[in-house]
Amino acid sequence: MELFRIKKDIPFMSYGRLTTSISLITFVLAIFFLFHRGLNYGVDFTGGTVMEVHYPAAANIEQIRQVMDAVGLKDVTVQNFGSSQDVLIRLPVKKELSIAQLSEKISTALKGADAGAEIRRVESVGSQVGEELYENGALALLLVCAGIMGYLALRFEWRFAVAAIIANMHDVIIILGFFAFFQWEFNLTVLAAILAVLGYSVNESVVVFDRVRENFKKMRKASAVQVIDNAITRTMSRTIITHIMTQTMVCSMLFFGGETLHNFSLALTIGILFGIYSSVLVACPIAMWLGVNRANLIGDSEKKPKEDEAALAP
């Protein structure tokens, strides 16, 4: 079976203006929602307590709320989690109570109200830990970008590095935009997913760039546009098949991984979906506008004789 038998090169670069403006719009929208709604940070970042409680029968949410009120805990959110028997309780950081006291207080209250309540998971994070995560997360993001750019600049050329990183950030911002728009919980695992997407998405760009470089060597007479179009067309099949495979795996996580992996695989899904075109339709036009050509890609060894020729010509 072969799905992609493309005879002629598809003129991707001539759509460059269109494709980049589409991504520009999504990008701006994502940024708008990020600022307008903000991210719904989980306890990992904000600090606070999350408790997952399992009941032998369907849980009475209203009663749980009353119990919380009775012990004097305010700003408590109680909601079903996965099934009617599972309940998720959330509490912000309380200044007057320590973390240990807080979770203790809730569990005794819950068990007092219903002996069958089984506390399956408790996560309590102090606010200082959250702040650090914030910094570390931002630092990791920065370091990854710097590392990737450095490597690409070394192996290819700075123009490619810049193009790839812009395409990459585009994916990251769009994932964040989705999380802001739908107010999905942004926790540590989501951050891990985003960093994994960074690695994955740059993978994409590298495969195309690699082919561009190779084409510049082979297609001596072609223009940069032709070279890039050919590279994208030739790697199309691989791009799509790989994406389908990775997406299959991520979907498997989304469906079978349970609640804990839900947001993680959601972030990956969005990243992969947008990664499929950003690496091709954002990175390549940018690289082209930055002026990628044969001379600055193939390096000194082949560039020199050409310069000599040019000098001799007139």
Added chain:
Amino acid sequence: MNRYPLWKFVLIGTVIVIGLLYTIPNFFGESPAVQISPAKTSLKLDEGLLRKVEDTLKLADIPFDGVFMDASGVKVRFANTDTQLLAKDKLVANLGKDYTVALNLVPQTPNWLQSIGAKPMYLGLDLRGGVHFLLQVDMKAALDKAAESTMGDFRMALRKEKVNYFGIERQGQVVVVKFESEAEATKARNLLAKDYSDLTYKITGSDKDFNLTASMSVMAQKRIQEFALKQNLQTLHNRINELGVAEPIVQQQGMDRIVVQLPGVQDTAKAKEILGRTATLEIRMVDEEKSDMATLQKAQSGQVPFGDEMFTDREGRPVLVKKNVVLTGDRITDAGPGVNGQNGASVVNVTLDGRGAGIFKNVTRENVGKRMAILLIEKGSTEVITAPVINEEIGGGRVQISGMANAQEATDISLLLRAGALAAPMEIIEERTVGPSMGEENIKRGVHSTLWGFAAIAVMMIVYYMVFGGVSVMALGVNLLLLVAILSMLQATLTLPGLAAIALALGMAIDANVLINERIREELRNGNTPQASIHAGYDRAFDTILDSNVTTLIAGLALFMFGTGPIKGFAVVHVLGIMTSMFSAVLVSRALVNLLYGYRRKIEHLRIG
């Protein structure tokens, strides 16, 4: 051109066999066990203990499947949980409080596999259930305390050498001594600088009012903080031993934090109580001269006499105690509950170490008839447990503390004393608890999502690339095998995000195979011969695979460096997965293709879909 030399096949074969050997232990499951470890550092883990355990069980007629010793203690395997519980009770009764006896699960890996070090993957708390705490050590308190003790030392040293000073006080972490003349201040500085050389001294002031300030150097501060952290770690170790948890983890994290992980612990309240008793113990003298009613009343309204501190005892009565600390809890080597022979009241019997005994002897000799206060300091609030009158000089380092309300309290306080004192108070700043059923469910979910994803990919690859798809799937299988083997070998902690990373690694690893297969197709399309296409396909794809994997590796390493807990687990698997995928996609699949096609004279066409 598509033939591998024999050594390459042998190499690949060996790697796969080793991978298999180290993956197998994950399939054997675990059996109930009892773990016996020494509760004190002075007790050694040796063959004697092994024999003692064996004899105890034989004598009690309890059947066991095996007994062995490792770094954490002696472990005995049982057929079921009933005999396990029976054996635990018997062992606790026989071995006494010198040893910690804990319920545990040990892998049922056959001996021959264990002898080559093959163990199942080490599961994180989110997969096996348990509690995770992150504790923050209050370093300011540690420094304050150090300054406080420096002040005491200064006072003693200056008095001994008869240097005249008219005041000494602590301002934050700086000790200030006041003098009437500069000469006297200089004398003091020279004297003190000799004995306390890690302090920085400065003399300021004029005209009958000279101050000698002594502040800690940065180095000294760092040393004190490191010491405080180390002592707190040790104390936590001791306290956790009392809980009888199998394989607890107590680790330093950063400059001022400690991670505690207690696998399989259900009673989190008890665990927290033991850990959360961020208490230090101090013995100080009651200021008898100022204990008249009038001064006490004044003190209660805030006018505490100089050099004293006011605390309340258990009945709420005020007690004026000198600031100078006689002894701290770290001089205590043992403590146990007991009963006073004369009045039947609950008491705590305390044994002090050599230096502690010496100090105690001197203090009690000099202060017969006076009261001595035993203070319990918990999170900034101090309570006087008891303030007994010293009847006679107490030598030999054996002390009886009375004033306990009941036997339970005596037990609690002796546990606290035995576990040693914390150098600085600590606070739990993060707590994560995962129930055991949740852990099992997490494993099931993680494994299911990996297997279903793998199956789906396998089907699609074979449909799309035929024989080459099959080769890719086998390479992917080897990748999974090697990844699990390396994780088992390294005994890296596998968490749920780690399981997710395995799944993701498989999804991403297939990219290398797709690249190769597409390249081969392309070469064929360009009219190359099948053999040349295979060769060129693998060759050309390699550069791309390398480039794309190195960039992914960069992301993984950054995750590893900045991630904590589950994120780190994810990063480890992610990075390892990239490396194994390079091996399997490039070498293993090539070897398979070579075996299939490389040794045939003539190939009409490749079955690549």
